Amino acid sequence: DAGVxxxxxxxxxxxxxQVTLRCSPKxxxxxxxxxxxxxxxxxxxxxxxxxxxxxxxxxFPDRFSGHQFPNYSSELNVNALLxxxxxxxxxxxxxxxxxxxxxxxxxxxxxxLTVT
Amino acid sequence: GQQLNQSPQSMFIQEGExxxxxxxxxxxxxxxxxxxxxxxxGPVLLIALYKAGELTSNxxxxxxxxxxxKDSFLNISASIPSDVGIYFCAGETGANxxxxxxxxxLTVIx
Numbered sequence: 001d002a003g004v005x006x007x008x009x010x011x012x013x014x015x016x017x018q019v020t021l022r023c024s025p026k027x028x029x030x031x032x033x034x035x036x037x038x039x040x041x042x043x044x045x046x047x048x049x050x051x052x053x054x055x056x057x058x059x060f061p062d063r064f065s066g067h068q069f070p071n072y073s074s075e076l077n078v079n080a081l082l083x084x085x086x087x088x089x090x091x092x093x094x095x096x097x098x099x100x101x102x103x104x105x106x107x108x109x110x111x112x113l114t115v116t
Numbered sequence: 117g118q119q120l121n122q123s124p125q126s127m128f129i130q131e132g133e134x135x136x137x138x139x140x141x142x143x144x145x146x147x148x149x150x151x152x153x154x155x156x157x158g159p160v161l162l163i164a165l166y167k168a169g170e171l172t173s174n175x176x177x178x179x180x181x182x183x184x185x186k187d188s189f190l191n192i193s194a195s196i197p198s199d200v201g202i203y204f205c206a207g208e209t210g211a212n213x214x215x216x217x218x219x220x221x222l223t224v225i226x
Binding site for chain 2: 004031033048056058096101102104106108109110
C-alpha cells in the first residue's frame, strides 16, 4: 500500500520562473494538503483540496495555486518564483471522516525546491 | 496569528535516558499532534490528542493535552539511537490545518 508520493524530489529554478509540483495521496485518502517547510522551521500550511476544490487556505499569496484531479492527486503551482520560495514542499493526505473532520495527515517526503 | 513555542530547541542525551519536551501556544487548539521528522523525509505522526487533559501512550512515547488547551508535552522513555530526529508539536485549527512548532532536535548518544 503506497503512501503519499511526490515528484520531483529535487528541483532547481530561476527567479521569475514558474514551477509545478505533483502529489499522489495515500490509497483511500480523498483530501490533499500542501505545506511549505523552510530550512530549520516547522511546516506552514499553504492550502487544502477536497472534491477538486480549495477548501482552506493559509497565509500565502495568490502566486501559490493548486489543483486536485478526479483521482484525488494534486498539483501545487508557484508563479513568479522568489528566492524566498526555496523550501521543502510537503504534500499530505487524509480522508474525510464525517462533517468537517478528517483523519490525521500522512505526509510525503517532499520536493526540495531551490530558487537561484 | 498563532505561535507555538517548543522547548528545548535541542537535546543531547545518553541512550537509555528519558526525554521530555513541551509545546506552548498563545491560542487554544482543539487537537494537538506530535510528529517526528528524520532527514530527507516528511513528518511522521506519533500521537494525536483530541481532548483537554487527555494522556495517550504509543509504546515508549507518552503525550498529554494540557487542561488550558494551550499546551502539550511529549515524553520518551528509555531512549534508543533510532529516536534521533526532530520532534514537532502541531495544533489543529480547521480540518488538517496544522500550526507547527519550531521543533526539538533530539540527539541520542550510544
